[in-house]
Amino acid sequence: MSNKFYSVLEVTLTNDDWIPAYIGPANKLVAQYGGKYLARTNSHERLEGDRDQPALRIVIEWPFRQAAVDFMNDPGYVPHLKARTAGSVSHHALIEAKDDFA
Known part of the structure; x- marks a missing residue:
């Protein structure tokens, strides 16, 4: 059975139009x-490090990796992704729900 995946986004708005x-x-x-x-919120606090705080933190759970990839590549999402990236500085990591150090 494949593991779940998590999209973890940090989004700092440059405009909110x-x-x-x-x-x-x-x-x-x-x-x-x-x-x-x-999670999709601007309520967060830094517990470690000294990087600037993004305005929003977003966590999305996916049932499997391909679901996240298909979402990002969906033709209906592409114009919204372009709008988000034009109106923000965004970082998006896709993380597999596993522990490589267990």
């Missing part, structure tokens, strides 16, 4: 690919 048109389609497509938002 894109957000109203982004939320609905992104919610729908995440759900369509079996994803589930676990």
Whole structure:
């Protein structure tokens, strides 16, 4: 059985004009690919390190890796992704739910 995967995003807004048109389609497509938002908030605190804090932290659980990849490449999401990346500085990591040090 394959492990779940998690998208972990740090999003620092440069403008927020894109957000109203982004939320609905992104919610729908995440759900369509079996994803589930676990966190989508600006309520966070740094416990370690000295990097600048992003405005938003987002965590999405995926049932398997390909679901996340298919979501990101969905033709219905591409224009929203372009709007998000144009209106923010974003970092997105896809993390497999496993412990390589256990």
